[in-house]
Amino acid sequence: MAQLAGAAVVTIGLLFGTRYIYKRMPKAGSPLFKVGYALYTNTRLGLLYYKNDVRKAYRKYQGEGHSLIEPTVFNGLRILPIAMSLDNYSYLITDERSNISVLVDPSEPNAVQRVLDAERITPTAILCTHKHWDHSGGNREWKRRYDGIRVYGNPVDNVPDHTQDIADNDMLEFGALQFTVYTTPGHTVGHVVFLLEGSPFSAPPCLFSGDHIFLAGAGRMFESTPATMLNSLEKVLQLSDDTLIWPGHEYAEDNLQFACHLEPNNRSAQEKLQLVKDLRKSRKCTSPSTLAEEKTYNPFLRVTEASMMAAVGTDKSDLSADELHAETLQQCRNMKDKFKYKL
Ligand SMILES: [Zn+2]
Known part of the structure; x- marks a missing residue:
């Protein structure tokens, strides 16, 4: 249980860190940037982060999408x-x-x-x-x-x-x-x-x-x-x-x-x-x-x-x-x- 909780804390921490780094963009090339960017692109943590955005968008636009669909x-x-x-x-x-x-x-x-x-x-x-x-x-x-x-x-x-x-x-x-x-x-x-x-x-x-x-x-x-x-x-x-x-x-x-x-x-x-x-x-x-x-x-x-x-x-x-x-x-x-x- 403690292990599970620990893993959850680490995952949330990494997610939060990835989010912070991706959105706030410390100087490209800085160590913080490199770690966050590598996590986002090379691991499926980035996918979790994206799925979180999808959920946020669903709430924000009440399932209607950010824009209307017109061909x-x-x-x-x-x-x-x-x-x-x-x-x-x-x-x-x-x-x-x-x-x-x-x-x-x-x-x-x-x-x-x-x-x-x-x-x-x-x-x-x-x-x-x-x-x-x-x-x-x-x-x-x-x-x-x-x-x-x-x-x-x-x-x-x-x-x-x-x-x-x-x-x-x-x-x-x-x-x-x-x-x-x-x-x-x-x-x-x-x-x-x-x-x-x-x-x-x-x-x-x-x-x-x-x-x-x-x-x-x-x-x-x-x-x-x-x-x-x-x-x-x-x-x-x-x-x-x-x-x-x-x-x-x-x-x-x-x-x-x-x-x-x-x-x-x-x-x-x-x-x-x-x-x-x-x-x-x-x-x-x-x-x-x-x-x-x-x-x-x-x-x-x-x-x-x-x-x-x-x-x-x-x-x-x-x-x-x-x-x-x-x-x-x-x-x-x-x-x-x-x-x-x-x-
Ligand atoms: Zn891109």
């Missing part, structure tokens, strides 16, 4: 964001002609299953952007529920319970759904994004960006240098301007507040913030945005702009261009992390 439909292509946990999104992508569906990051099986049952859909595959439990935490359960379901993940990231290894530039096909995999190290060492080819549906390309890029934001650089992250952001910048961005979290309002704070004269950021505020009043999903739009207000995609360098104080440095852009990205990240706590 975006093109010619035979249907994309349905599914609200999970406190602010996560999974995506159900369906080729309506062949009735083939895949899921992106369905980490909360019960929330996603309700949608699948209502729509009478059996998913063919799961595409997992990275190892963090709020993206991968459902994989084991999906394998149990759907015998033979394929779970795609990057082995570099050690995605929990994946069945199919993926690598940069891999093409994945499910009916008329064709995805290209792009590795985007930065948030995690093996983070990937999935680009859905739009042409079979006369639709724009769709980027399922996980925690790499959000509406007006980008993921924290947990496992790479700013130079590596910058490289991964540039990969996205090379996609066509009409690409629709479908991110892994509903962070738009917070991100745009920060964008407006950094660039107070940026009209595009101000207008988008107003639009997003209106959408959130009725709990609407703020995505997708287009890459063209993101280029006008997303600070993390604008580190080569003079206004951004001035905003983060790197404009007078004598670094080489590459170093300067990486340093601007780092300073932007630092400011965003601090800004969040003021809200």
Whole structure:
């Protein structure tokens, strides 16, 4: 009994420590950070932590989810964001002609299953952007529920319970759904994004960006240098301007507040913030945005702009261009992390 109680205390302590470390973020690289992050990512304690968030969200939103579910439909292509946990999104992508569906990051099986049952859909595959439990935490359960379901993940990231290894530039096909995999190290060492080819549906390309890029934001650089992250952001910048961005979290309002704070004269950021505020009043999903739009207000995609360098104080440095852009990205990240706590 005493042993059990001891184990419970240790588990609660670790959970609390992990939560504290993950949310409050001591300086990346500090010993405290390393311990907490390793616990979160490499052990199933991180999954317990995530499940606790799911319970919290259930109470907070009374089982309704943080956002309303509304599909975006093109010619035979249907994309349905599914609200999970406190602010996560999974995506159900369906080729309506062949009735083939895949899921992106369905980490909360019960929330996603309700949608699948209502729509009478059996998913063919799961595409997992990275190892963090709020993206991968459902994989084991999906394998149990759907015998033979394929779970795609990057082995570099050690995605929990994946069945199919993926690598940069891999093409994945499910009916008329064709995805290209792009590795985007930065948030995690093996983070990937999935680009859905739009042409079979006369639709724009769709980027399922996980925690790499959000509406007006980008993921924290947990496992790479700013130079590596910058490289991964540039990969996205090379996609066509009409690409629709479908991110892994509903962070738009917070991100745009920060964008407006950094660039107070940026009209595009101000207008988008107003639009997003209106959408959130009725709990609407703020995505997708287009890459063209993101280029006008997303600070993390604008580190080569003079206004951004001035905003983060790197404009007078004598670094080489590459170093300067990486340093601007780092300073932007630092400011965003601090800004969040003021809200
Ligand atoms: Zn993540």
